[in-house]
Amino acid sequence: MRTIAVEEHFLSEAFGELMRKANLPATPINAKLADLEGTRLADMDANGIDMQLLSHTQSGLALVSGADEIPFVQRANDELAAAISRHPQRYAGLAILPMHNPPAAIAELERAVRTLGMAGGVVHGTTQGRFLDDPAFQPLLARAVDLAVPIYLHPAPPPPAVKQAYYTGFSPEVEFSLATAAWGWHSEVGIHALRMILGGVFDRLPHLQMVIGHMGEMLPFMLARIQNTVGSQSHYLKQPVADYIQQNFAITTSGFFTDPPLQLALQTMGADRILFAVDYPYSTNQQGRTFLDTLQVSPEDKAKICHLNAERIFHLS
Numbered sequence: 001m002r003t004i005a006v007e008e009h010f011l012s013e014a015f016g017e018l019m020r021k022a023n024l025p026a027t028p029i030n031a032k033l034a035d036l037e038g039t040r041l042a043d044m045d046a047n048g049i050d051m052q053l054l055s056h057t058q059s060g061l062a063l064v065s066g067a068d069e070i071p072f073v074q075r076a077n078d079e080l081a082a083a084i085s086r087h088p089q090r091y092a093g094l095a096i097l098p099m100h101n102p103p104a105a106i107a108e109l110e111r112a113v114r115t116l117g118m119a120g121g122v123v124h125g126t127t128q129g130r131f132l133d134d135p136a137f138q139p140l141l142a143r144a145v146d147l148a149v150p151i152y153l154h155p156a157p158p159p160p161a162v163k164q165a166y167y168t169g170f171s172p173e174v175e176f177s178l179a180t181a182a183w184g185w186h187s188e189v190g191i192h193a194l195r196m197i198l199g200g201v202f203d204r205l206p207h208l209q210m211v212i213g214h215m216g217e218m219l220p221f222m223l224a225r226i227q228n229t230v231g232s233q234s235h236y237l238k239q240p241v242a243d244y245i246q247q248n249f250a251i252t253t254s255g256f257f258t259d260p261p262l263q264l265a266l267q268t269m270g271a272d273r274i275l276f277a278v279d280y281p282y283s284t285n286q287q288g289r290t291f292l293d294t295l296q297v298s299p300e301d302k303a304k305i306c307h308l309n310a311e312r313i314f315h316l317s
Contacts, residue, residue: 001302001303001306001307002050002051002306002307003048003049003050003051003276003292003306003307004049004050004051004052004053004275004276004306004307004310004311004316005049005051005052005053005276005277005278005280005285005288006053006211006252006254006275006276006277006310006314007053007055007152007154007213007252007254007277007278007279008052008053008054008055008277008278008279008280009033009054009055009056009057009279009280009281009282010033010034010036010054010055010056010057010080010083011030011033011034011056011057011059011060012034012056012075012076012079012080013034013075013079014072014075014076014079015056015059015060015061015063015072015076016030016034016060018060018063018064018072019059019060019063022063024060029281029282030059032280032281033057033059033281036054036083036087036091040052040280041087041090043280043285044090044285046285046286047285047286047288047289048289049278049285049288049289050089050090050307051089051090051091051092051316052090052091052092052280053091053092053093053094053119053310053314053316054080054083054084054091054092054093054094055093055094055096055122055152055154056076056080056096056122058124058125058154058155058156058157061096061124065100066100066101067101069098069099069100069101069104070098070101070104070108073096073097073098073108074108074111076096077093077095077096077108077111077112077116077118078116080093080095080116080118081093081112081116081117081118084117092118092119092314092316093116093117093118093119094118094119094120094121094122094152095108095109095112095113095116095118095120095121095122096121096122096124097109097121097122097123097140099123099127099137100127100128102136102137102139102140103139105140106139106140106143109121109140109143109144109147109149110143110147113147113149114147118149119149119150119314119315119316120144120149120150120151120152120211120314121144121149121151121152122151122152122153122154123151123152123153123154124154124155124156125154125155125156125157125185125188125189125192126156126159126188126192129159131192131195131196131199132151132153132192132195132196132201133195133196133198133199133200133201138201138204138205141201141205141208142205144208145205145207145208148315149314149315150209150210150211150250150313150314151208151209151210151211152210152211152212152213153189153192153193153210153211153212154189154213155180155185155186155188155189155213155214155217156185156188157179157180157184157185158179158184158185158188162184162188163175163179163184166179166184167179167184181255181282186214186217186218187217187218189212189213189214189217190217190218190219190222193210193212193217193219193245193249194219194226194230194241196210197237197241197244197245197248198230198234198237198241200236200237202244202247202248203237203238203239206248208248209248209249209250209313210248210249210250211249211250211251211252211275211313212249212250212251212252213251213252213254213255213277213279214252214254214255214256214279215251215252215253215254215256215261215262215264215265216249216251216265216268216269217251219245219249219251220251220261220264220265220267220268220269221261221264223242223245223268224242226241226242226245227240227241227242245269246268246269246270246273249269249273250269250273250274250275250309250313251265251269251273251274251275252274252275252276252277253274253275253276253277253288253291253305254277254278254279254283255277255278255279255282255283257283257287257288257290257291258291259294259295259296262274262295262296262297263296266297266301271297271300271301271304271305271309272304272309273309274304274305274309275305275309275310275313276288276292276305276306276307276310292306
């Protein structure tokens with residue numbers, strides 16, 4: 001069965017240069033991120049991953065803003081497009097966008113989709129404290145609808161004030177993990193998605209499709225609770241809050257490799273809204289393959305999760 005992994009990361013040479021100039025340490029993970037040839041493809045082959053949908057890692061993006069952001073973003077997207085052209089059966093891509101400049105982000109999304117052949121865009125968390133429900137980003141989201149491509153909302157570290165209030169008082173390693181992969185960035189994406197719903201984004205743009213990772217960033221677990229609380233207070237919306245989560249969001253399995261969260265996601269979101277992802281190289285293809293090989297789902301649902309949903313939502317061939 002074809003297997004497409006849809007939240008897989010790379011580090012462009014453009015942002016790699018910035019990180020080196022900033023004297024950020026070279027790490028084994030960064031070497032894996034930067035590799036778009038031998039080791040990555042061999043690892044995919046060894047674990048039966050037919051295609052990776054690549055997007056730029058969050059690392060390095062905070063080093064630029066304003067007008068300086070645009071050329072670096074363009075270089076990164078061009079580098080990704082070149083890798084896809086070399087390996088069109090193995091890679092597809094999501095474009096990063098210069099979010100500090102919303103008009104430039106619109107132009108780059110259009111260039112990336114129409115000229116470079118990207119499958120959509122990726123946004124890493126908030127931009128200068130603003131969520132995607134901010135009116136400044138409405139034209140960008142509308143352009144995604146016009147282009148018929150989804151936006152992948154990826155985690156980023158919490159804002160400094162949140163990090164200071166919630167995640168300090170431990171060793172640096174524990175603080176970082178708690179603020180990111182262990183808890184923080186999942187709750188950040190969850191509240192981001194809810195703000196988009198409560199802000200009426202999907203009433204204005206009912207065809208907008210968003211993708212979030214990590215088995216739904218806590219939302220499937222909280223779905224009934226959300227609907228029974230804030231959902232009962234949001235009568236200005238055209239639909240129940242839970243309906244937007246189930247209709248305007250797809251979720252991926254990235255970094256989650258146990259059965260209970262999957263079964264919950266199947267019960268709350270349905271098999272048509274779940275896509276396989278590894279979160280490579282932060283998680284391993286071997287973890288992803290073992291998870292797929294032990295899925296407790298019907299053959300029809302497994303096909304949807306492994307490749308059919310990705311092909312439909314991202315228009316992948």
